[in-house]
Amino acid sequence: MAKISLFLMTxxxxxxxxxxxxxxxxxxxxxxxxxxxxxxxxxxxQSLIDLCQEADLQWHxxxxxxxxxxxxxxxxxWRWMIRExxxxxxxxxxxxxxxYRGFAPLVNQLINGEKEIGVTALYASxxxxxxxxxxxxxxxxxxxxxxxxxxxxxxxLYADLVATIFESIKTGHPLQENIQDESQASxxxxxxxxxxxxxxxxxxxxxxRHINAVGFPxxxxxxxxxxxxxRITDAEVYPDVKVEIRQPGKxxxxxxxxxxxxxxxxxxxxxxxxxxxxxxxxxxxKKFRIRFx
Numbered sequence: 001m002a003k004i005s006l007f008l009m010t011x012x013x014x015x016x017x018x019x020x021x022x023x024x025x026x027x028x029x030x031x032x033x034x035x036x037x038x039x040x041x042x043x044x045x046q047s048l049i050d051l052c053q054e055a056d057l058q059w060h061x062x063x064x065x066x067x068x069x070x071x072x073x074x075x076x077x078w079r080w081m082i083r084e085x086x087x088x089x090x091x092x093x094x095x096x097x098x099x100y101r102g103f104a105p106l107v108n109q110l111i112n113g114e115k116e117i118g119v120t121a122l123y124a125s126x127x128x129x130x131x132x133x134x135x136x137x138x139x140x141x142x143x144x145x146x147x148x149x150x151x152x153x154x155x156x157l158y159a160d161l162v163a164t165i166f167e168s169i170k171t172g173h174p175l176q177e178n179i180q181d182e183s184q185a186s187x188x189x190x191x192x193x194x195x196x197x198x199x200x201x202x203x204x205x206x207x208x209r210h211i212n213a214v215g216f217p218x219x220x221x222x223x224x225x226x227x228x229x230x231r232i233t234d235a236e237v238y239p240d241v242k243v244e245i246r247q248p249g250k251x252x253x254x255x256x257x258x259x260x261x262x263x264x265x266x267x268x269x270x271x272x273x274x275x276x277x278x279x280x281x282x283x284x285x286k287k288f289r290i291r292f293x
Contacts, residue, residue, distance in 0.1 A: 002169050003030035003070040005087060007062075009037060009077035011151055011217075012092075012158045014044045014051065016076050019159035021055050025166045030070035032059040035078060040217040072169060074162060075124075082124070089124040090165065090175075091131075092158060095188070096120060096138055098180040101129035103190035110150055110213035111206070116140050117150060119157045121165060123177065132177035137161045144236075146212045196222040196231075200248035200292060204237045204266025211235050222276065224293045230282055234272035241267070249292045257284060261292055 006029060008017060013034075020029065032052055037043040052059040060066060062080065073087035082089060095105040097120040109117050118138030125131035137157035141150065168175055196214055198207055198221050211221040211232055220231035238260045243252065246262060253260040253267075260269045273282045 002028070002072060004028050004166065004169065005030045005033070005068045005070040005073040005085075007033045007035065007073065007075040007078045007082060008048055009035040009043065009045070009079070010040070011042075011044050012155045013076040014047050015155035015159045016162045017048065017051055019163050020166060021051070023163050023166070025163070025170070026055055026057070028166060028170060029057055031066065031068065032057055033062055033065050033068075034059055035062045035080070037079070039219070041219075042217050074121075074165070076158060076162070090121055090134060091124050091129075092161065093120045093122065093129055094154060096136055097122060097129060097133060098182065098185035100186060100188040102188040105188040106150060106154065107147065107191065107213045107218075108188045110145060110147060111209050113143060113205075113209055114141075117154060119154055119161055121161050122180075130180060132179055134175050134177065135161055135164060144208060144212055146215055147218065148216050150213075151217070193222075196220070198223045198232070198292075200261065201264040204240070204263040204268050207263055207268055208235055208237055220274075225273075225282065225290060229276040230273050231276055232270055232273040235268050235270050238267040238269040240265075251288060251290045251292075254285075254288060259285060259290060 006017065034045050034048050036045045049059060068085040068087055070087050073082070073085055073089050075082060075089065075091045078091065093105065095109060096118040100109060106117065116138050118136055120136045121134040123131040123134065137160055139153050139157060141153065165175065196219060198210060214221050215233055220233050222229060222231055243262055248262050248264050250262050251259040252262050255269055258269055258271055260267050274280060275282060
């Protein structure tokens with residue numbers, strides 16, 4: 001019977017491994033390589049270790065990776081190149097390829113307000129996310145939608161898709177290979193600390209999607225309040241009014257002790273926010289005349 005190695009990270013990796021064990025695929029797992037991510041509040045590395053130990057599975061951290069010789073390897077949420085393995089490498093990607101190839105596809109889909117999100121399993125290729133597609137799963141979504149809720153949704157899709165792949169390998173059925181339609185391809189750019197910053201010149205709906213898309217388990221949307229960096233974790237669109245000289249970032253109202261901020265189009269009311277330096281709430285505010293940038 002073919003063996004499969006797993007390269008796992010994040011809640012999606014945990015959901016996959018949990019489903020595989022529940023479905024009785026433990027005997028197909030050769031080894032598990034666990035990645036860590038300091039940019040998230042919980043990278044699930046310890047949860048993955050605990051699950052491996054409970055199931056008596058062989059595991060390693062990425063820096064201690066042994067030679068991988070299993071017939072297949074599957075990478076979940078993996079952020080590094082996987083080299084020098086003899087396995088057929090399958091990667092899972094947070095979009096319905098060929099759209100949103102590249103980096104942070106789920107975050108960028110939420111910011112764009114996509115009505116359907118999903119996951120694609122594909123064979124690894126020299127150019128990222130261009131290999132033959134093995135399978136896809138999708139779900140429709142409604143907004144407002146926070147990133148942790150979206151991760152929960154796609155984690156189920158990950159688990160479903162990988163379990164289907166394991167079943168095909170177990171029963172000896174060949175995995176399908178569908179060439180991607182290049183005419184439909186789009187790319188998703190990598191994101192860094194600067195991309196957490198809110199651009200108040202954007203419309204309120206886009207700003208709210210941004211706030212919700214970079215919240216927990218990520219660091220949260222950032223803004224300068226006066227001269228101090230804050231992280232905005234919860235907000236809502238507020239009914240717009242006519243502003244004679246529109247200056248995005250200025251507070252226009254206080255509603256239930258929460259500031260309403262002028263956007264390029266529309267208004268945003270901040271519900272929860274914390275000082276970046278110590279994580280304490282910015283509320284109650286000490287004054288009304290505040291500029292956010």
